[in-house]
Amino acid sequence: MRGVLFAMSGGFFLTLQSVANARISSQIGTWQAATLTQFTGFVVALLVMLVLRDRTYVEMRHVKPLYLSGGAFAAIILFSNMTAVHKLGVTMTISLFLIAQLALALVIDWRGWFGMVRRKLNGAQLIGVFMMIAGVILLKW
Numbered sequence: 849m850r851g852v853l854f855a856m857s858g859g860f861f862l863t864l865q866s867v868a869n870a871r872i873s874s875q876i877g878t879w880q881a882a883t884l885t886q887f888t889g890f891v892v893a894l895l896v897m898l899v900l901r902d903r904t905y906v907e908m909r910h911v912k913p914l915y916l917s918g919g920a921f922a923a924i925i926l927f928s929n930m931t932a933v934h935k936l937g938v939t940m941t942i943s944l945f946l947i948a949q950l951a952l953a954l955v956i957d958w959r960g961w962f963g964m965v966r967r968k969l970n971g972a973q974l975i976g977v978f979m980m981i982a983g984v985i986l987l988k989w
Contacts, residue, residue: 862942862945863938863942865885865929866929866930866933866938866941866942867933867938869881869882869885869926869929869930869933870929870930870933870934870938872884872885873930873934874934878927878930878931879927881926881930882923882926882927882930885926886919886922886923886926889922915962929941929945932944932945939987940984940987940988943980943983943984943987944984946980947977947980947981947984950976950977950980951977954969954973954977957969
């Protein structure tokens with residue numbers, strides 16, 4: 849149940865962040881907004897870590913370099929998201945982001961990339977993705 853709540857809150861905050869970032873970027877520029885957003889995210893994460901007194905940060909030096917690319921991906925995500933919101937609106941942007949996330953997640957699970965357990969892909973999953981695509985077509989129509 850907690851996983852569902854965290855997933856839902858992540859979705860809500862992603863939408864709120866998309867709107868806020870688009871507003872900020874229209875005032876100061878897209879890369880500037882991405883920089884500001886990543887910096888404030890760093891500060892909040894650092895403060896939470898300090899308040900929780902989580903000392904596992906000393907293990908950061910053992911993280912594989914490949915996985916450090918997540919931060920670089922975040923900059924690209926922010927830029928893409930802000931640009932898409934300006935061009936497509938919030939609903940279409942979030943819809944397409946979700947389809948792209950789900951499609952890549954299915955491939956990662958199916959292929960076992962990044963050390964994930966390999967999972968079989970089934971027809972219901974593919975139908976679900978196609979239904980989401982159909983939903984976006986209906987939204988656009």
